[in-house]
Amino acid sequence: MRRKNSVPSGIVDAPLETGSQRAAVEVRIPSVLDGRLRTYDRGADNVGAFLRLLGERMTRDLAVSMTGCVHCGLCAESCHYFLSRPDDPTMTPVYKADQIRRIFKRHLDWTGRIAPWWGHAGSPGNDEDLNRLKNIVFGACSACRRCTLNCPMGVDTGLLVRFARGLLTEIGIVPEGVFNVSRDEWETGNQMAVAEEEYLDTLQWMTEELRTEMGTPDVEIPVDRPDCNVLYTINPREVKFDPRSIANAAKVFHVAGEKWTLPKWGWDQTNFGLFSGDDRLGAYVARNVYEAAERLRARRIVISECGHGYRSTRWEGYNWAGLDQKLPTESVVVTLLRYLEEGRIRVDPTRNAEPVTFHDSCNIARSGDLLEEPRRVLGRVCAEFREMDPNRRENFCCTGGGGLLSMAEYRPLRLEAAKVKADQLRATGAKLVCTMCHNCIDGLNDVIKHYRLDMRVVQVLDLVSNALVVPDVHADAGH
Amino acid sequence: MALPLSESHPMSATLRFFESGLQVGALLFMGVVYVVRLVWLFRFRSRRERTFPAGHEGAGVGYSLMNVAMPWAMESTRKRPWLYAQFVVFHLGVAAAIAATFIIPYRPTLFAVKPVALAFQAVMAAAFLVGVLRLVRRLREPTLRLVSSADDYLSLALMIVFFAAGVLAVPNRFRTAEWTLLLFFGLTAFFLIYVPFSKICHYLYYPLTRYYLGRTMGHRGVLPPRRQAGGPRPSADAAEARPR
Numbered sequence: 001m002r003r004k005n006s007v008p009s010g011i012v013d014a015p016l017e018t019g020s021q022r023a024a025v026e027v028r029i030p031s032v033l034d035g036r037l038r039t040y041d042r043g044a045d046n047v048g049a050f051l052r053l054l055g056e057r058m059t060r061d062l063a064v065s066m067t068g069c070v071h072c073g074l075c076a077e078s079c080h081y082f083l084s085r086p087d088d089p090t091m092t093p094v095y096k097a098d099q100i101r102r103i104f105k106r107h108l109d110w111t112g113r114i115a116p117w118w119g120h121a122g123s124p125g126n127d128e129d130l131n132r133l134k135n136i137v138f139g140a141c142s143a144c145r146r147c148t149l150n151c152p153m154g155v156d157t158g159l160l161v162r163f164a165r166g167l168l169t170e171i172g173i174v175p176e177g178v179f180n181v182s183r184d185e186w187e188t189g190n191q192m193a194v195a196e197e198e199y200l201d202t203l204q205w206m207t208e209e210l211r212t213e214m215g216t217p218d219v220e221i222p223v224d225r226p227d228c229n230v231l232y233t234i235n236p237r238e239v240k241f242d243p244r245s246i247a248n249a250a251k252v253f254h255v256a257g258e259k260w261t262l263p264k265w266g267w268d269q270t271n272f273g274l275f276s277g278d279d280r281l282g283a284y285v286a287r288n289v290y291e292a293a294e295r296l297r298a299r300r301i302v303i304s305e306c307g308h309g310y311r312s313t314r315w316e317g318y319n320w321a322g323l324d325q326k327l328p329t330e331s332v333v334v335t336l337l338r339y340l341e342e343g344r345i346r347v348d349p350t351r352n353a354e355p356v357t358f359h360d361s362c363n364i365a366r367s368g369d370l371l372e373e374p375r376r377v378l379g380r381v382c383a384e385f386r387e388m389d390p391n392r393r394e395n396f397c398c399t400g401g402g403g404l405l406s407m408a409e410y411r412p413l414r415l416e417a418a419k420v421k422a423d424q425l426r427a428t429g430a431k432l433v434c435t436m437c438h439n440c441i442d443g444l445n446d447v448i449k450h451y452r453l454d455m456r457v458v459q460v461l462d463l464v465s466n467a468l469v470v471p472d473v474h475a476d477a478g479h
Numbered sequence: 480m481a482l483p484l485s486e487s488h489p490m491s492a493t494l495r496f497f498e499s500g501l502q503v504g505a506l507l508f509m510g511v512v513y514v515v516r517l518v519w520l521f522r523f524r525s526r527r528e529r530t531f532p533a534g535h536e537g538a539g540v541g542y543s544l545m546n547v548a549m550p551w552a553m554e555s556t557r558k559r560p561w562l563y564a565q566f567v568v569f570h571l572g573v574a575a576a577i578a579a580t581f582i583i584p585y586r587p588t589l590f591a592v593k594p595v596a597l598a599f600q601a602v603m604a605a606a607f608l609v610g611v612l613r614l615v616r617r618l619r620e621p622t623l624r625l626v627s628s629a630d631d632y633l634s635l636a637l638m639i640v641f642f643a644a645g646v647l648a649v650p651n652r653f654r655t656a657e658w659t660l661l662l663f664f665g666l667t668a669f670f671l672i673y674v675p676f677s678k679i680c681h682y683l684y685y686p687l688t689r690y691y692l693g694r695t696m697g698h699r700g701v702l703p704p705r706r707q708a709g710g711p712r713p714s715a716d717a718a719e720a721r722p723r
Contacts, residue, residue, distance in 0.1 A: 007625055060523040061691040069686040070681045071631050073623045074555040074562070082622075089622035098626050110519065111676050119678075120628040150555035152566075153681065154543060154688035154694075301536070315699060318529040325530045368532040369700035393704065394554055 009090040012082075012139045012414070014409040016040065016131040017339060018176040024183060031186035036280065037179075046127050049108050058108060062163055063094050065156045066104040069094065075157065078150035080396050086417040088195075091417075093147035096136050099155045100164045124316035127173070131320055136452075137164045139410035142402035144362035149393060158367075161402075166277025167180060173379075174276065177406030181272045182281055189288055190238035190268035199476045201263065202239045207249040210254075219254045221246065224296060225261035229297035230335070232262050233269035233289050233313065235306045235438045242438070248465035249304060249332060255470055256344040266292030269303045271312035274363075275403030279320045286317025293327055301329040305459045307361030307401070307437035311368050331364070333374050333436050333460050340380050347381045348468035355384040356463070357430035361437035362394040374436050374460055381467040386428045398423050398435070400443020415450045422451035436460050490653050497664040505671035512675035513683060520687065523525040532698045539697015543689040565609045572606020573638070575599050576645040580667045583651050583660070588652050600646045607642035610635060634677045641666050 021039040024032050031037040040046070073094055076082050081091040089095055098120065105121035106113030112121030124130050143165075145158035168174055169182070184193040203221045210219045222228075230253070238245045253260045268290035273282025293301050300439055305309050310331050318325045339345045358378060364370050371392045388395065399418040404410060425447065426431060433444055433455055444457045480541075490498075542552075550556040550563040579599060582589050590596040614635050617623045647656070648663035674680050696702035 007621060058523050060520065060525045061695070062683055063520055063523045064687040064691055068681060068684040070678050071623065071626050071628075073620060073626070074559075076622050077558075078555055087621075092622045092626075094626050095622065115676075118628065118676075119630045120626075148692070150553050152547065152553070152556065153547070153685060154692040156688075156692055284656045301644065315530055323529060328531070366701065367699070372705060390554065393701065 007090060008088050010085050010088050010140070010413055011090055011132070012135050012410050014131075014135050014139060014175065016127060016173065017042070018179060020176050020180050020183070020327050021172060023317065029183065029187060031183060036284075037183055037186050038170055038172040039179075040127075042127070044171070044174065045129060046171045047124050049132060049171050050124065050167050051103070053170055054103065054185040055108060057163070057167070057405075058104075061156070062159060063104075063108075065154075066101050067109065067155045067159055068155045069097065069101065069151075070153060071098075072152065073210065074418050075147040075155075078147045079148075080142075080144075080399060080420040081413075081417040081431045082347075084417045086363035090136075091140060093141075093157045096141055097155070097160050098137065099136055100160050113285060116120070127212040130168060130171070130173050133164060134168050134175070134266075135410075137161045137168070138175050138178065139413065140409060142362070142397045142399065142404055142414075144397035144401050145366040146362070146394070146397065148192075149342075149366060162274070162277045165275070166279065169276045169278045175233060175407040177411060178272070178276050178403060178410060181403070181406050182276050182278065183232055185268075185272050185281060185285055189265060190236045191270050191272050191284070192240050192429040194236050194239050196264070199267070200264075200429050202243050203246065206243050206250065208273055210250055214251065214254070217467055219250065221250045222261040224264045224295045225259075227298075228259045228261045228296065230258055230260035230302045231293045231296060231300065231301050232260055232302050232304065232332070233267055233292075233309075234262065234359050235270050235309055237270075237438045237442075238304065242274060242441075244306065245459060245461055248461045251465055251470075252336065252339065252345060252461070252468060255468060256339045256387045261296060261298070263289075263292035266290075269309040269313045270306055271309065271317065272403065273320065274316060275406075282312060282316060283322070284318040285368055286313060287321045287323070289313055289317070290321065290323055290327075299327065301327055302332050302335050303330065304332050305436040305438065305461055307439055309438075310361075310370075310436075315368060329372070331370055333370065336464050337373050337377050340377065345464075346469040347464065347465055349381050349383050350467050351467045352382045352432075353384070354431040355386050355429065356382045356390070356432045356434050356458075357388050357425070359388065359398060359425075359433050359440055360392055361396075362401050363395050363436060363442050365393050365395060370390050370436075374434075377460055377464065378434060381463045382434075386430045388424055389426055396424055398437075398440040398443030399447060400439055405439060415446065418447045421447050422453060425453055425455065426451075431455050432458050432463075433465060434458050434460060446467035486503055491657060494657055494660055495652055497661055497668070501668045502580065502664065502671070505668040509671045513680070516675060516680070516683065518525050528695075528698055528699070532700070534697050534700030534702070536694045536697040539695075539702040540690055540693035541695025542703035544686065546689065547685075564580075565612060568602075568605045569609045569613065569638075570606075572603050572609070572642050572645075575602040575606070576641055579603075579645055579649055580664070583648065583663075587651055590649055596649050596651075603642045603645040603649070607639055607646065610639035610642060612680075614639065632679050634679050637666070637670065637673075638679075641670065690698065 025039055032039055075094050076092040079093050085091045102120055102122040105119055106116050106123045112119055141161050143158045143161045148156045148158045181191050207221045211217055269289055271282050272286045303313050314329045348457045348475045399414050399421050403416050546552055556563040617627055644663040644666055647659035653660055693702055
């Protein structure tokens, strides 16, 4: 399948086999044993399996994106990889998508079957070819969909990339980090393998901190409380590395007088199925959340600040799980905006005096619907807001999207491609870059550190919590 | 099929066949292949959307389909108006050339009006020039060279020749320059047979790709873009804040 050419290429040559998969097979972890989590088998007919899955999983919206490209090249400059490596044509969306498209043409499109050489149709010859495809779709694309919205034909390259990832995941040809996180999600129900005890301990710790800070024993972080208005779901990163964000949410819910709860199981709104392309994993994780809401008879699912978590839980998860949506499912930023607009919380923007800019998460701005909501919140809680250029649907990826933060082998290329983001951030002159995504926090922190920018990353909830005017608890007891 | 031409026109039997019978046959072939192609595409299963909408699917589809006429809607066309202008001229040329294939045999009197003939020739000549520019771009830009197939080059080259043939054919000088018409209608027939197997049939896919993208994005409220109302007024724009 590999074409003979001498163009410069930054595509990383990461190895086919990984130690994590060998270890998982050796210790016989349940998800591997029962076939939920696939591992690479050198002796299997992987090319055959890949081609079989290609046919079985093809859908109409994918097929039209496979056939619709006219090779106009207009997508090139929408991609941060290409903008940062302008002499490398293998970084363009059209090239990356063509590596998938060629296989489709050769095996499913009858014009490509009749005369494959005519339209660059091709077939993977061996596992190494599939490994190269892995290094393209996982390693050189964050599936940010910026090219999708810039394609004159409407070709959804982001969708094609996720589809190809899913086929490769099914035969175990995946980056080590993707395998590890998928394993953790299958085995523990959350992507950072947070044990229930650790989860509950962290919530207890944050409850005590909050009580001290607010000077009241009334504030709490309830778990598994039935019949609440809000079932709050979080990112495991919050438990592991940023528990303060849970406390911030609890503080706001308390002040707003909200009846809310976290579930004991099904609290992880993140979903690595989105990144690995594994719809079964996506369905499993999303279903955990929906079932928690049903079990606790919650009236609304609220998703903490997370781009891919929002997209997965609000948009994709119901489709993966085959469940019709029954409950309103919203980002906590929407909840915050409602509290502000209804006067349930009051804020003092002078407490956030430093200039703030906002980074739109790809999964929220291009694959979701929230553009103005975070800005309306920031407009109330910040003294000085500076818009990034470009912004909203045209914003550039934090460069850590698409699960790339978990794939160490592609980190140098990712940081090279981050030059565009660094320039964009620097131009704002802001001291704080706010984002409503935990993944973007880590992605942006990497960019800031690598390019030595004088700014730090915050979330909307951080700024709201900081600006929150906490009323006298006794005076407001009847709220 | 009888041509609506007066018997006073001493048109050769070959040209008569090229202008009519051949075209009808080729057109029928194209229609059959398109039907087969669409049946093939529609045999792939469609996804069902199970979420509450945040926008309107119909509005998203409408916006997506009209995208072609909104160069400001996408950064890729907004920042390169020259390429968008080329796209417009090229496709106007296509429309003019296709129209000419019907006008010459069925309404030849229209091209007897000199300004009309000149207008068609001007559009096709401009499209010819754009075609050459596009070919140069495809040959020069490493990205396009890397992804271009034989079909990409041949389709473009054929279009360039087709525009040139159209410019020559529009005056409809079948007495003195029959070869121009034979070339034009011969190419047309070849196109009708070749197009369903080439990238040129992208116009068949355009409504489909745009429909599915618009439906998804419309449902989610991404398309059409909402008015930027209610957000914070930037207290300093990026340019002002840029270190000097």
